[in-house]
Amino acid sequence: MKPKLIIQILLILGAFAFLYWTTLKDLIWDWFNNPNFSHGFLIPFVAGYMVWYKQNHLRQIQKKSSISGFFIIIFGLSVFVVGNLGAELFLMRTSMIITLAGMLAFSFGMAMLKALAVPVCYLIMMIPFPAIIWNKIAFPLQLFAAKISAQTIGMIGIPVFREGNILHLANTSLEVVDACSGIRSLTSLLALTGAFAFLSQISNWKKWIVFFSAVPIAIAVNVIRLTITGMLAAWVGPEAAHGFLHDMSGLIIFGVALASVYLLFFLLKKIGHKTKHTPDN
Numbered sequence: 001m002k003p004k005l006i007i008q009i010l011l012i013l014g015a016f017a018f019l020y021w022t023t024l025k026d027l028i029w030d031w032f033n034n035p036n037f038s039h040g041f042l043i044p045f046v047a048g049y050m051v052w053y054k055q056n057h058l059r060q061i062q063k064k065s066s067i068s069g070f071f072i073i074i075f076g077l078s079v080f081v082v083g084n085l086g087a088e089l090f091l092m093r094t095s096m097i098i099t100l101a102g103m104l105a106f107s108f109g110m111a112m113l114k115a116l117a118v119p120v121c122y123l124i125m126m127i128p129f130p131a132i133i134w135n136k137i138a139f140p141l142q143l144f145a146a147k148i149s150a151q152t153i154g155m156i157g158i159p160v161f162r163e164g165n166i167l168h169l170a171n172t173s174l175e176v177v178d179a180c181s182g183i184r185s186l187t188s189l190l191a192l193t194g195a196f197a198f199l200s201q202i203s204n205w206k207k208w209i210v211f212f213s214a215v216p217i218a219i220a221v222n223v224i225r226l227t228i229t230g231m232l233a234a235w236v237g238p239e240a241a242h243g244f245l246h247d248m249s250g251l252i253i254f255g256v257a258l259a260s261v262y263l264l265f266f267l268l269k270k271i272g273h274k275t276k277h278t279p280d281n
Contacts, residue, residue: 015103016100027040027093031126036134040125040127040128043126047119047122050122050198051119061109063109065106065107065109069109070102072102075102076095079091079092079094080095080096089128090127125190141183141186145182145222146165146226148223150162150167152227153167153169153234156231158170158231170234171237171238172241174230185250185257188254192261193213193214196265200265206268210261213261221253225250
């Protein structure tokens with residue numbers, strides 16, 4: 001890498017850090033204290049790996065400053081001002097990504113920004129959703145997971161009565177709280193499948209299928225987890241629904257979700273695969 005280019009990149013990063021130091025500091029604090037977005041620590045590194053993965057292609061792009069980048073920067077800073085005036089953290093944090101995109105376009109050109117569109121957009125995964133949006137998604141997921149789990153537990157032969165997001169068993173009651181809604185697994189799985197789809201050697205439409213498969217898979221495995229928890233609570237005891245077994249079931253089920261995504265990828269990779277035939281002698 002040329003010294004001039006290194007200096008240019010360092011200047012961009014320095015200006016970015018200066019502009020958004022407080023916003024970045026508060027965002028990192030959220031990653032530490034909000035378990036729903038603790039995966040935010042990994043997102044910048046994954047995005048960086050995406051850039052490194054495309055380094056050969058990026059070297060071939062002509063690096064030419066674009067005035068369009070200046071207007072993108074102005075727009076990003078305007079979003080930041082609006083978010084700051086309205087005390088809306090999501091807007092302030094999203095403006096970081098817009099401003100970063102503008103800096104890239106202004107320094108290296110729109111062709112470079114287009115080539116880096118996926119890694120730049122991927123950074124949105126590190127920003128916590130506004131509470132109003134989070135609750136709009138989480139609570140319906142809680143009710144859905146509780147409903148399907150109650151039906152499944154009942155089909156097994158265990159008496160259960162559902163009251164909203166609470167499952168009443170003969171020996172205990174289980175509340176499907178926000179952490180059990182599945183949205184935490186969903187956000188983490190979307191982040192992982194996004195990176196996996198980008199790096200996989202399959203066609204674009206297959207990549208989109210792999211990415212969006214995180215939604216039904218995360219919901220399905222969460223229902224399985226709640227069902228197993230209800231079964232353990234009924235057959236083993238209420239203590240089985242809490243503590244070590246409960247935490248371990250979360251890790252195991254998330255592993256099942258990852259395996260399901262890979263299985264889907266494997267099947268999609270086989271679609272359209274042409275088998276080479278050896279001619280008969």
